[in-house]
Amino acid sequence: MISLTKIEKSAKDEEVIEVIDDQNDPYEVEKCARWIRTNALKQVCLQFPDNLLPNSVEVALRLEKEVGQKIYILGDTTCGSCCVDEITAQHIDADGIIHFGHACLNPTGRLPIFHVLPRNQLDTTEFADEFKRIFSDCTKKIVFFYDVAYAHKIEYIYNILKPIYKHLILSKLNCTSNVEYTDIKTSPATIVLGKNYTLENGYKIQDYEGFFLGEKEKTLALLAMSIPVKKWYYSTNCKITEFEALNTSWLKRRRFLIEKLRDAKVVGIVVATLGIQEYLTAINTIKRILKQKNKKSYLLSVGKINPAKLANFTEIDAFVVIACPENEVFDSRDFFKPILTVYEVELAFNSAREFSPQYFMDFRQILPGGSHYINFKPSMDSDVSLITSNVRNCENDTLCTDQMNALTVRSSGTVAIGKAGAQYLQERSWKGVEQRLGEDPVQPAETGRIGLAWEYTNETLKTDNHNAQIE
Structure with missing residues (x-):
């Protein structure tokens, strides 16, 4: 459900309408149900980050009622909450996953994915005023990136700024989500960290400045290190600041x-x-x-x-x-x-x-x-370690062979056994539980310790306390 509010005038006196999401349903159950029916899916899994798991049962029951079929919840992810967990979903032979919360948007290859992106609040009027103040030169070339939590605000913001900045490029998200405007509709040639952008003809990325709508966190740092624009800026609480990623x-x-x-x-x-x-x-x-x-x-x-x-x-x-x-x-x-x-x-x-x-x-x-x-071109020259000051020249040495019982002679004349892991075990003083067949005398079975691990019955302290209680 959406509501239309707040009508403003752009630079060309065109009406710009802000679409505000109905916060009564942050999980977008109706859109999830529509996606399931459109793709004719039968086994669908819901993936939540840890902080949203308490609400997962309620969401699953509502979605089951909408689509009239069983919905599964992924209780724990294999590697991380931001990545889609296709492996766990395949345990029930799933044919689709709905991912909730922050997402890294890395491409997957097994199952169709629908993202329900989080929604952070933003005063769009205050942000637009701050953007115009910082980028007072309207001829600047700017690539506009954003955190997925602000995707629901991007269409309105872009409609305000685009008539003012002729060289403003808006990035798109590599996903199918509840915010259709920001989704990539075609298969792009290159995707950088789940985001795609298309530059104007005749320009390179080095000709642009980068802007990120979001906090000074990991996503911003990754983008700044990967995309070589002139300068980077980011927005926190509607305040825009320059960001330096490479000198950290x-x-x-x-x-x-x-x-x-x-x-x-x-x-x-x-x-x-x-x-x-x-x-x-x-x-x-x-x-x-x-x-x-x-x-x-x-x-x-x-x-x-x-x-x-x-x-x-x-x-x-x-x-x-x-x-x-x-x-x-x-x-x-x-x-x-x-x-x-x-x-x-x-x-x-x-x-x-x-x-x-x-x-x-x-x-x-x-x-x-x-x-x-x-x-790949391996270096053939020797060099000196900046940590140990030793000369490194691995090209003339053979560290290991493919046979456990094989020996290899290194250039220094020393002999090493075949596997590096076995070599480490040979040199280690303690090797864990070992069979010592024929090396120790045979002993009859004896009664072991009795009691809790923190206070066995045969320990001196326990015996003394017991005698003191009897007296």
Whole structure:
């Protein structure tokens, strides 16, 4: 349901009507039901972020009443709330998913998806006045981006600004959603972080300035690092501020972790997405690069990543995570080993990739067919580690072979066993529970400890307390 309010005049005295969503139904049950009927879906799953799960049953029951069929709720997501969880939905052979809340809009390849985007409030009149004040030059070329939570306000805002700014480009969202105006209607050639834009003929993106309607959060930083406009601006509480993404402490730390990756001998490839298109290509690309650099790699899938899970793999020197660009693991300092992206693997080992002010958190941009793909060319020169001061020249060494019982002679003349993981186990003093058949004398079975773990009956303190109570 919608209501029409507030009529204003644009620069050409045309009527601009603001469409205000009816907040009585933030879950858009009627639109969800229409989408299900239009696509003739029979097994539909609802995916909610954790903060909306308490309302999931009510929404599912209302939707069941509308469409007259069973609706399923995804109780927990495999990797993250912003990504569509196609793997869990396939447990009931689903043929469609309705995703609620904030979304990263990464493309998926298995099921049709309908997004019910959140709706943040915004004083559009105050925002438009602030925009005109900051961008007083109406001839400026501006690319307008926005958080998905403001998509429901974009049509009205764009209709106000477009007659004033002749070179204003509005981005579109890579999804089918409850806000049809912002959806991409055709299949674009390139998509950057779930958003698409088309520039005017004869101009490059470097000729434009970027604006983001939303808070100074992860989405803004990712866009600013990926799209090389002249300047970036963002809006918070209708106040517009300039944003600098490339000169940050976060980026300096990433360069340090790249150096740690160059020193690593064993690398773990952690799969933190099973739905984003081309994630299998990313896995194979990393494995091929690491093999050419004579580094041993292990493929891991642990669901939602946390420090405790990855701490179990102590033999691994660094982890490369294939995940949604908005995954928070790349910002965390709680992990014991470096956490890196696919792009950082290329920065570390691809000598053909020259320094660029851009930083690509979306791994699809640098894969074959991506907008920033470069053929891999391994470096053949020795270099010095900036961390250990050791000379690195992995090209002349063979770290491992494919046979567990094989030995390999390194260039220094030392002998190493076949597998890097087995090598680590051999060198570790404690190896866990081991079978010692024939090494220990046979002992008869005995009665073990009795009681709770915090106070067994045969412990001295327990015995003394028991005797004191008897006396």
